[in-house]
Amino acid sequence: MFAAAYIDLQKKILPADKPIRGARLSFLPLQHHYSNEDGFEGIYIEFDEFVLLELKQSVTGGGQRLDLMTEHVAFWQLYQFMGNSDIYLPHNLPLSDNRCISFSSQVSKISLILRPTRQWIILIGYKKNFTSDLLKEFPMLGSLVFGADADHSTWYWEPDISINHSLREVWKRIERTIYFPFRGKAELLLHVCRLLDEYCKQLDKQSDQSERSMLGLYHKALAYINDNLLDSINKEMVAEGLNVSLRTLTRAFENRPIKIVDYIQRLKLNHARDLLYEGEMSIEAISNLLNYPNRKYFSREFKKYFFQSPSIFKKEMEFFKVQGEDDES
Structure with a gap:
């Protein structure tokens, strides 16, 4: 189930009766496939180091809200493959398709609104207990965790970047994962490290002073x-x-x-x-x-x-x- 400690989808969550097809994480076993009481589907998995949530479906009405809980998560990454969303940090930052953004907050939750359209997003929440080890390999992400150069704000984010060819290639490799009960977790962790590596490379390219x-x-x-x-x-x-x-x-x-x-x-x-x-x-x-x-x-x-x-x-x-x-x- 979606852990309340990490993500709140505002609705009752139910196990899916069949796997969700056509998503990046469709290879995960059925017990990781869910839908809420409105029929909104998602794929979710939790590891010691991070949590993963993928949502791929049309959003109707006034949109779909979810809250990202921050007590145990050092920072979040959002991959917006399709659609439009708003992240409230504390005013809303709009994100369009084919973009990725990293963000964190010292407040208890970060609200995310998925606009009424075809949505395809993946959220990765990196847990605080593993922040020290993570930053040894990816020091560029330090401002998200410690708020460096953030004027003592309680909200931090890096510029949103394009999901370029290199990042897409990593996601395609993730799609082709054959998830074995023991080895599958290690392979997925390695893929997420590759994502972070490519993300930091692109972030570095556009981080000039101007x-x-x-x-x-x-x-x-x-x-x-x-x-x-x-x-x-x-x-x-x-x-x-x-x-x-x-x-x-x-x-x-x-x-x-x-x-x-x-x-x-x-x-x-x-x-x-x-x-x-x-x-x-x-x-x-x-x-x-x-x-x-x-x-x-x-x-x-x-x-x-x-x-x-x-x-x-x-x-x-x-x-x-x-x-x-x-x-x-």
């Missing part, structure tokens, strides 16, 4: 947008608030998973959905609060992102609340 400077500005911009979401935020305002030129700010978002205008729009609509769920404000009031020109424009953008109008979403939430109150009574 890239890190642009990455820092990118994260500062994301945080600034979160803090000033209700103040008619736009990219010109962000540039002025961070005391950089608009051109420099635009460069910071080049080759990132999301552009600054799209990020502002996504954040506003997510906030609008939360307010609609709470049910204390009208659609008109929410539209005004988030500085949309009018309700019609707001409704069109909301439907474009969530595939239903705000009025329908609001009615559905009211119905579910009433139904929940009836069930409790």
Whole structure:
């Protein structure tokens, strides 16, 4: 079962009645294949040194949330082969397909949201008990564990990188693993070490000072947008608030998973959905609060992102609340 000490999928987890096909970890025995009560499937295995979780399935509705627990895990790696996800560190870092990111936190959990689309991700959580030995071989990962150069923050991450040919070749070798009861664990551990080796090589290639400077500005911009979401935020305002030129700010978002205008729009609509769920404000009031020109424009953008109008979403939430109150009574 998915260990609550490492991963919380928010739903009841059930053993799969047949192996999940077409995934990187499909070679693992049936006892490592699961689904939650919504039918969302995953493959999970735990070792002394790390845990592995693979999810490959379409996500519908408002998305799928899981929490990565940090008490026993030094840092996490996320391989996003397909789809879009948001990691909250503490503001959301968007990740698109064919990207990999490493991250950690001193808080109790890290929330991950899988967006409504076809998703294919693999999470690797490296346990704290083996951190010392791990860093002897991969010292570049030290900032994830000890927070070096992180301004005493409780959140750490390395730049997201492309899942290049070398990393894909390692994953293909993993796919072809014949999992024997004893030798299989040793082979999988060796493959994960190869992944780390290739990951560190690529990280080193893009870790020059200019890239890190642009990455820092990118994260500062994301945080600034979160803090000033209700103040008619736009990219010109962000540039002025961070005391950089608009051109420099635009460069910071080049080759990132999301552009600054799209990020502002996504954040506003997510906030609008939360307010609609709470049910204390009208659609008109929410539209005004988030500085949309009018309700019609707001409704069109909301439907474009969530595939239903705000009025329908609001009615559905009211119905579910009433139904929940009836069930409790």
